[in-house]
Amino acid sequence: MELHDALRDLVADHGPGILDDAAGFRGVLDDVLSEDQATTGDINLLVDAVRFGVLNPLGEMIDGGADPARAVEEAGLRLARDRGGDDQAASSWASAVLGYAVGKVPAAVVMRYRSSRPATSGQLPPPSTGPAGPPYQSPPPTAWPPAPTQAPVQSPSQPPGPSSLPQAPAPYAAPSSYPQPSSYPQPSGGYAPPAGFGAVPPPRKRGSAVWIAAAAAGVVLVGGGVAGVIALSGGDKDPGRKSAKSSGPETPAVDVDPAAIDERYSSLSSKMTNGASDCEAGKPGAGETEVVQCTVSTGTLRLVTYEDEGALTAARGARLDYRAGTMTADNDTTALYEYDPERGGTSDPAIVYWDSKGAQQSAVLEGEGTATIDAVVDSFTSTSPRVAEPTAPAHPKLREFIDINMDVSTCTRQRTFFTGETEESSCQSGTDGVVVNVGRYSTRKQMKADRKYYKGKYDQATTQGGGGTWRFGEGEAEGGYFAYLDSAGDTATLYWDWNADDCFCYGVAWSFEGDLEKLEGWWPSDG
Structure with missing residues (x-):
């Protein structure tokens, strides 16, 4: 019997009161679960979910009309912060299991989180030491705003999490910031909680973890036919177009020599093609006059030149958002956007976007595979960008708020939670x-x-x-x-x-x- 089904049976037999006391709940789990049903890590997660009161806010969100999957994600973010760990996917799984046990969360949500989280090790994850806070990896939310073309696109530093569902509002519906012990940032390092924080009983001797993350990769090969057109009579071909034609707009001729690209996009970075290879022209979309895409070690680099300032402003507006895991800086002349999928709790790729209104150009670095936001940021900095990451609080009212009882100069920006x-x-x-x-x-x-x-x-x-x-x-x-x-x-x-x-x-x-x-x-x- 699956673990979530076993817990549901326990609640049905003994009532939801068994989920009110963490110590008693652990004793019950130790007594009734077999070694092939749960690892010590699984049980630690579930006990912490009870200890930190996951069920009440989870139930309030769902009863208030929140989608169960979104509510589970929010509860997982908070639990991960409260535990001081760095595995939001596992915390979301635990939240889903408890929610299923009391009839609030459907089995499909439990299984989705189960398949997306890594196997547990029997121990709590080590506290994070970076200011950026714990990396979270949960299944993609059910209703994130659609990502702009080419790539998807909102610290710990906090323990008991607050209120903020991916959609603003009600006490648990608008992802607000929640505390999480384990990754409280410092200017560039981080705060590691004392050794006693988040301590758990010694691991039990159990069998291998039953929750093995499985992924099935499907490769779809899309073939396209190109009809060659042979000129049978006089007349030169347009040198600005490819000789082969295909359906849809044709790709204009673009100089993709690295030196030429560096010169054209020098308003964004002084060494734009550093570390890039296999650059090719792409088909411009609405409001675009040129698209160049290159391969970089972490994924892809996409460069765009727009028809006018309005087109760039529209593209910027589509890219910049406030979902969890973002760092945003917009001074009108330039803008920078970063998205950390671990912090944001999705399977979307890591993203760094920056632009120049004066040049009417933008660049996007999109990670592929296991590329982390840190690796993508390294690719970004290697181009010697003209736009810098923000390092301090920016909004004037927030700075005023901080100065009321702290020194704003001691504060360091981090990606949101x-x-x-x-x-x-x-x-x-x-x-x-x-x-x-x-x-x-x-x-x-x-x-x-x-x-x-x-x-x-x-x-x-x-x-x-x-x-x-x-x-x-x-x-x-x-x-x-x-x-x-x-x-x-x-x-x-x-x-x-x-x-x-x-x-x-x-x-x-x-x-x-x-x-x-x-x-x-x-x-x-x-x-």
Whole structure:
């Protein structure tokens, strides 16, 4: 019997109350599951899903009309952050299994996540040490915005995750930023939680993992016929066209010599074809006058020249989005966009896009196969691009928010964790053991969903901090403030936000030593 079916039978026999207590639940699993049904890693995941309260928000999202697959993805993102691990696909699987056990999630969703996640090792994944946060790899969401032509195209630094489903809103429907212990960034390194964080019982002696990720690759060969046209009478052929014709618009003649490409696209990079090979002309689409595609070590490079500024602006707008896993910089003259599928929790390729409005050109590096965002970014930097990755908080209202009780110069940009965030950064708190993330949402609704999540965690916590509402200056309350200690005593969390016009900003600080007093002591000392 499959593990998710076994859990459903347990709930049917004993009631959903067995999912209320993590320690008791682990005991039940140890007693009833055979070694070929689950590894120690599987059981650790499921127990953590119970311990971090996955079911309540998952049920709320689904009952509120969210698609079960999207709700499972959101619950998985939060669980991965709460655990301090770096496997969002596995956390989504655990969320799906519990949801199935109580009748909220269909079996098809469980099987989808099961087949997409790697086999468990029997241990929690090691905490991530980079500011960029834990890499997440889950099956692609069911309704991501369609990716622009040629490639698909929204930090941890946070533990208990907040509110943000890939579509803005309700407490769990608009990917807002959630904390996750294991990858709290530093300017360029990262924070590794203390050894005790996320500790689990020693692994049991069990058989091989039953959840083996399987992938079936299908190769479809598409053949196209080209009819050669032989001139039987006088008349020269158009030197600007290929002699062979095919259906659809013809590909204009383009000089694909590397030196010529470098010269034409010098407004984007000074060494555009560095590391590139096999460059060929492609068929321009609507609003495009030239397309060149090259092979690079990580995948492909696609260069486009547009008919006018309006066409480039439209292409930029289609590319830049706020789904989880993005880094976006747009100063109107130039724009840069990065997408990390591990952070975003999809199987889409890693992407780096940049453009120049003055030159009316854009470039896209798209990873293939196992190419990571770091590898694609390396390809990007090797071209000596004219556009730089953002390194600090950009939005003026967010910078104002940070400066209220921190030094904005200590904050470093990182890719986002939840859809709806326009940007996210990790900041140095100035106090040992306190890790901080700040960010901004595109809408007030998303920020309020985030606040509702933390308010719920605060209300459920046995050990609460100051709580209540934090007021900025005089008059009506404009900010939320909640501090609490998790039930295991491992992590103390302090959340605050500023509901000011055009801000929709939040901050989350953690003590992974479980020191709530230190956390709240840090707040006023810097405020």
